[in-house]
Amino acid sequence: MAIKAIIDPHHHLWDLENYSYPWLCQPGEPVAPIAGSLKPIMTSYSLDDYKEDAKHWNIVKDVHLDALSADIQAETRWLQKMKDETGFPTAIVAHADLEADDVEELLTTYAKSKAVRGIRQILNWHPNSELSFVERNDLLTDPKWLQGFGLLEKYAFSFDLQLYPHQMLDAAKVARNHQGTTIVLNHTGMPLDRDDAGIKMWREGMQALAANPNVNAKISGLGMVGLEWTTLSVRPFVLETIDIFGVDRCMFASNFPVDKIYASFDQIYETFFELVKDLSETDQKKMFHDNARRVYRL
Structure with a gap:
């Protein structure tokens, strides 16, 4: 259906037969903090599976985001080998705990993989523990974490930022203090709370992040925070994100x-x-192709 060249800058692959993914391999029917039941995706998802799902679209390049494997280095080696053999994924964003004592050793290892372009560490913390992805609510202000974040520029790694709106002001300060590091906000800022106060917090957080020219926004993941996908339900968040970030x-x-x-x-x-x-066609091409190519150096 699509004739335009598309870069998909955020997808995952996983191999449940050979690697462990604790969040997917829970007993019974696992439930993600916000995504609901994970049963529909509790199976290996290969590059061929991805290509089958995307077969109507001209996906010319892609970016694989860490899939929270129990062995993050093994996951990266597997993906790099896949890249070497098939050309896909075009680039990899790997996981690192930036507050870890050995984070620079890990970044040095990642730098040896030609496809690794950036790092992601999921930061979603919520007062409701059932909605939290992490146990700590202070990483964005923790001196040790900030020290680790400061290493990203040294290795020319971008940072994929996944968090909730109430964390955005702290993240905006991090962005302001590290202008040399490209930051990519994940999943449209995850507007979880849809009442007036929640939308206001999301909007103000998005504006604070966008005030920093080194922050970009990925429009994605709106099903996770809305549990439905309709043009009507995602429209305001898509259009306002474009309005805020350009x-x-x-x-x-x-x-x-x-x-x-x-x-x-x-x-x-x-x-x-x-x-x-x-x-315009030029503006559409930026959002479906050119911006991802620039940000992830594809």
């Missing part, structure tokens, strides 16, 4: 196979294209 710092992403719980690949990208159909 077409030069936004990129559309699938978040597959996680968002497969809520919508097909076709439905997601049809929605994205529908919502920006009135923008």
